[in-house]
Amino acid sequence: MENIENTKELKPVLQLKNVSVSYNPGTFAVKKVSTDIYPNTITAIMGPSGCGKSTLLRAINRMHDLYSNIKTTGEIILKGKDILTMDSMEVRRLAGMVFQQPNPFPTMSIYENVLAGYKLNGIRLSKKEKDEIVEQSLKSVALWDEVKDVMSKRGSFLSGGQQQRLCIARALALKPEVLLMDEPTSALDPISTNKIEELLLGLKQNFTIIVVTHNMSQAARVSDNSMFMYLGELIEHGNTTQMFTKPKNKRTEEYLTGVFG
Numbered sequence: 001m002e003n004i005e006n007t008k009e010l011k012p013v014l015q016l017k018n019v020s021v022s023y024n025p026g027t028f029a030v031k032k033v034s035t036d037i038y039p040n041t042i043t044a045i046m047g048p049s050g051c052g053k054s055t056l057l058r059a060i061n062r063m064h065d066l067y068s069n070i071k072t073t074g075e076i077i078l079k080g081k082d083i084l085t086m087d088s089m090e091v092r093r094l095a096g097m098v099f100q101q102p103n104p105f106p107t108m109s110i111y112e113n114v115l116a117g118y119k120l121n122g123i124r125l126s127k128k129e130k131d132e133i134v135e136q137s138l139k140s141v142a143l144w145d146e147v148k149d150v151m152s153k154r155g156s157f158l159s160g161g162q163q164q165r166l167c168i169a170r171a172l173a174l175k176p177e178v179l180l181m182d183e184p185t186s187a188l189d190p191i192s193t194n195k196i197e198e199l200l201l202g203l204k205q206n207f208t209i210i211v212v213t214h215n216m217s218q219a220a221r222v223s224d225n226s227m228f229m230y231l232g233e234l235i236e237h238g239n240t241t242q243m244f245t246k247p248k249n250k251r252t253e254e255y256l257t258g259v260f261g
């Protein structure tokens with residue numbers, strides 16, 4: 001893993017140590033994944049359907065806790081603390097999640113959607129603090145100018161691409177250490193996709209981003225590092241340009257050249 005892009009400091013923001021996830025006893029969707037993620041980088045997780053990408057991403061913010069049959073083992077160290085032993089609300093604040101389908105809360109206004117994480121965490125804010133967080137979060141996803149005059153409208157009033165930017169703003173409002181994105185553009189048209197990709201490149205100045213994608217050209221366009229998974233295992237993790245031009249593992253090469261997918 002010596003070629004992982006590490007843009008600012010040497011200390012990883014997130015460390016996965018022997019992380020395994022099983023949905024049923026004796027079978028593992030993610031098998032002993034160990035790796036480091038560095039701050040202010042974008043990491044793409046790639047691999048064929050069913051290889052465990054989403055399962056791994058969901059383990060990082062403890063979404064599997066919601067189901068008693070799912071077992072996660074190993075260590076997931078975020079900013080020095082094991083998230084598997086942290087308060088789950090705290091984990092979800094530190095590791096924000098954006099899904100494939102934009103999912104603003106349908107009964108909330110645009111303004112309330114941005115602040116939803118604070119409400120769920122029971123964090124009280126003054127009107128001034130709320131206004132500042134909403135403005136800053138919406139500006140960081142380039143949505144402020146489009147919605148500032150319709151803030152009390154419901155999130156569902158927006159286009160699909162705008163809704164996805166609202167969902168990113170909602171995650172960023174909590175100032176997470178890591179932003180986890182599960183195929184965030186696969187439900188969007190090319191223009192909205194392009195907007196989100198541009199956004200990610202700007203957001204990495206302040207955040208660390210991990211994005212699951214089936215779209216190899218998207219991985220090549222936006223990511224610093226790429227992880228290639230196969231049958232639950234992390235096969236290769238390295239600098240994206242290097243992986244795309246000189247993959248170290250034969251399976252990675254076969255996937256990238258379309259032998260399977």
Ligand SMILES: Nc1ncnc2c1ncn2[C@@H]1O[C@H](COP(=O)(O)OP(=O)(O)OP(=O)(O)O)[C@@H](O)[C@H]1O
Pocket residue numbers: 023029047048049050051052053054055056
């Ligand atoms: N809720 C679940 N219950 C049981 N098995 C599951 C569940 N979710 C996923 N799996 C299984 O775990 C494995 C990994 O699935 P996962 O969705 O993480 O893969 P993926 O690489 O993200 O796939 P895709 O690219 O198709 O989204 C697959 O064998 C899948 O069938």
